[in-house]
Amino acid sequence: MKLYHSHRAPNPERVSFFLRAKGKLDAVEIEEISIMKQEHRADSYREISPFAQVPALVLEDGRTLTESQAICQYFEALWPEPNLLGADAFEKGEIEMWSRRIELMWIMPFAMWFRNTHEMMAPLEVPQSAEQAAKGEKAAKWFASKVDAHLESHDFMAAGRLTNADIVTYIACGFSAVMGWKPHTELEHLGAWRARMKQQGFAG
Numbered sequence: 006m007k008l009y010h011s012h013r014a015p016n017p018e019r020v021s022f023f024l025r026a027k028g029k030l031d032a033v034e035i036e037e038i039s040i041m042k043q044e045h046r047a048d049s050y051r052e053i054s055p056f057a058q059v060p061a062l063v064l065e066d067g068r069t070l071t072e073s074q075a076i077c078q079y080f081e082a083l084w085p086e087p088n089l090l091g092a093d094a095f096e097k098g099e100i101e102m103w104s105r106r107i108e109l110m111w112i113m114p115f116a117m118w119f120r121n122t123h124e125m126m127a128p129l130e131v132p133q134s135a136e137q138a139a140k141g142e143k144a145a146k147w148f149a150s151k152v153d154a155h156l157e158s159h160d161f162m163a164a165g166r167l168t169n170a171d172i173v174t175y176i177a178c179g180f181s182a183v184m185g186w187k188p189h190t191e192l193e194h195l196g197a198w199r200a201r202m203k204q205q206g207f208a209g
């Protein structure tokens with residue numbers, strides 16, 4: 006199977022980090038799609054991903070999945086161990102709760118800030134809006150402080166062990182650096198948690 010991926014883009018990277026945590030990175034062929042070169046908007050790629058987004062997973066028989074979380078769920082079902090999406094009903098709910106919170110209350114507002122400010126994004130976000138950027142920055146920073154407070158009393162985001170919630174949070178921290186914002190250097194508990202992730206082999 007083939008994963009269409011973009012290096013340093015948060016949604017594809019959460020899938021490749023998920024695969025790495027499963028120990029299955031080598032089981033999937035990876036093809037890089039350059040968002041900066043707008044390769045994701047080519048007609049040939051739109052045939053794979055109708056909304057022109059990365060990642061996309063194409064199985065041997067041609068069936069296709071897009072949406073990073075859907076692809077991770079497919080991998081979890083294919084390779085159940087190590088469990089990353091929850092071993093029982095409560096874990097499944099708790100991991101999903103934190104993953105969704107990070108996605109909706111950190112990554113999405115951060116993306117609004119980044120896309121509406123960074124010159125690299127100008128061709129993709131037309132027109133850029135300073136007002137949207139300011140709203141996004143404020144919301145992402147507010148939520149990062151809530152995550153820091155959560156990590157004061159938790160070694161991991163959910164379920165007491167490394168899960169998808171940690172992967173999504175790690176991606177959020179890394180993505181934030183494109184705006185020169187490094188929340189893990191400003192926020193004590195987030196910083197300690199990130200150091201633990203690095204001990205588990207996370208890089209970047």
Ligand SMILES: N[C@@H](CCC(=O)N[C@@H](CS)C(=O)NCC(=O)O)C(=O)O
Nearest residue numbers: 014015016057058059060072073074
């Ligand atoms: N909900 C989708 C979002 C995918 C997405 O937005 N991917 C970004 C890269 S992180 C993309 O393809 N952007 C292209 C663009 O904005 O034109 C998912 O989770 O996979």
